[in-house]
Amino acid sequence: MSVMTSFAHAGIALDRTRMIMTGNDRSTSANLTNTSPSVPFLAQSWVENEKGEKITSPLLVLPPLQRINGGQKGIVRVTKTSEADALPKDRESLFYLNVREIPPKPDKPNVLQLAMQSRIKLFYRPASIVPDEKSAIWQNQIVFHKQGSTFTADNPTPYYVTIIGLTRKMEKEGGGKLTDFPGIMLAPKSSQQFKVLDSAINTFAMMYVNDYGGHPELKFSCSGSVCNALPMEQQPK
Template structure:
């Protein structure tokens, strides 16, 4: 079937315009949200990045299997209008079912935010609504760190098994590893792993593929604030542990 060049270019222009407009919408101010046993609620800030177009923000919580839930955590309001250039708040609160969660380790959920754009005023316009999904952790009172600067990720150990290394997480926290590198990124470190990031559940292990051999390396992880610090590791035989705190980058 012949394609009319003028129609094709017109359709492409509409698509590109819609994609460009889709970058303006509802954005979250963080990549993860933590609610502790001592908190009544935890909030994420929403911003309408369009200067003039109002958007609706639809919010909900999912469990670890991706199922929508309203207990033991619920987010309010489930739907709100945010005018151009304005901000809103998604507030996650606990319900009475929170005590049924494990109290000796974190539990994982997901906070979802979907933007709902206004109805287009032009016919045959393709709209692209963006959706954000961030990790939502419930951290029981018993495992709240004593200090906000506490680093527990250095308790992760690795056991070499050829090109497969077993990462052991003895902590009560979820630990997200961005990469293993042959040295610090600021020193020109190169990746020993190919994954974009892996998350190890509390008190569990995970096998990861590693390229090449290394007796010294660094682990880049995600902290509570979404930052990507690094830890130095050294190996004795097939067992690799983090160096003492005084030998870690500051």
């Protein structure tokens, strides 16, 4: 009877959880790191559209395949093709960057290898909506409408907004979750409904994901069935 042995290994790691490519950029890049000190890996990279279909236009990854030796770094670059000119000019477009590690052939018999794959959001932001300041906040424009235990989140902005969840208070004040979802992503100029755990709540905090993968919070207050973010001077610093 042969015995199959699982083989745990380090592998290829991305240096970010999301990428932003603007209409002003010819390309944008991310760093790859081989976290194994000695084992070389191949890194296979590609872009998918919003439907999860592999594409080579309007965004293209270079190189599609590269070798990264143990403890070394590599770069994956996303570049535009001419078809990028046909993307919407008034809102972001969503893509996904995929990086799959390919381990070397094992030198021992009966070894099971697992190839890991990273998949992160890749947002194309046309030049017409690039903020003047990198620290700009647009998530405070989200408006919530209450109807019993259902909230409707309206996103009037031209940006994708990822909401991690709502809490009774800011995390540093004790939190207290109001939602069960692991996160929702609102497309530009769209709405989405979800359930809340306390329909009587009139103040709450919203945690979201910013361009850098951070998780800031904003305070909201409700007037009747409509909930808006407090003015920025009343938001936590």
